Amino acid sequence: MTEYRRIGFLNAIDDFGAGYAGLALLADFQPDLIKLDMGLLRDIDSQGPRQLIIKAVLGLCREMGIQVIAEGVETRAERDWLWSQGAYLMQGYLFARPAFQSLVAAEQIEALKS
Template identity: 60%
Template sequence: MTTTDCGRCRNTPPADFAITMAFQPIIDSSTRSVFAYEALVRGAKGEGAGEVLSRVTEETRYSFDQQCRTKAIGQSVDLGMKTAADKPFLSINFLPNAVYEPRACIRQTLAIAMQTGFPLDRIIFEFTEGEQIDTDHLLNILRVYRSMGFATAIDDFGAGYAGMNLLAEFQPDFVKLDMNLIRDIDQNQPKQVIVKGILDIAAQLGVRPICEGIETLAEFETLQSYGVELMQGYFFARPALDALPPIDWPEGQELKRAAM
């Protein structure tokens, strides 16, 4: 596997603040197992992602993006994810506008994966379609990543700029339905129609859906009745700083309520 050179990658200043990661599971409801952990950037003292991202400038965007990738892989290995029995994926958010030449800008990711032994085919790169980006540039990144063995995901699907047009050009491995579509879906008929439509499109295109932002048993049961297997949200586990949180499975929650 070869990479090309990129002067912009070499000449960007480092971000002048420290970060860490919080991990939130994506569960497979059909097997009651952890399918993946999403690495969520936090400040060194646990500051939220919004506060961290507000400190990123155009000049430090590349180095910040690289730092997030290497930190996510390194911490996941330290926490035992590489050797976990269910072999979960690691989902890493990336900034498409911080990738100048995808084969050059992936070098640090490849280096830390090789150093730690984390399998490339268990890394998902997800991006938010809410960020306005050049579609041709994004498609180039996604195709290069796929050729290298990485999985790809569109985050917050249904909330941003790209939407169906992007899906028509490139079918990622996963689409993560925006949490605003999931909130109160058990009570909202228009959301039910929209989500069912997205699930049907994803199935026909061979793309696995992930529903995020699940907070209630009713939301979980509604999505499960639609055949959704991959889910994420506070209902199962909140992000844990520098840790892999335990899963609060629905049946366990029901037992707790029955005992009260």
């Protein structure tokens, strides 16, 4: 990981809060960013215990200099609650659906050039 950082790569933990992507991994790995698992964020605007956990994780990450991305944001209420807590990087269906079908294949790009 040190070599990757030396040449400019950022390190991340995906699905933080699910399975093995938890606090021990955060302590051992100390990534540049984490992506909060969408299962942990579901209905965050109305789930008191989840709110306490996310507040603690956000505070911990601020202290450690780790950026946080909230993944799977689907409602305005989830977005607003996360924003109010300082989670400014988000992704999810609220913002856009996956658009893999709209990606242009390399062959199409070459055809457009000629």
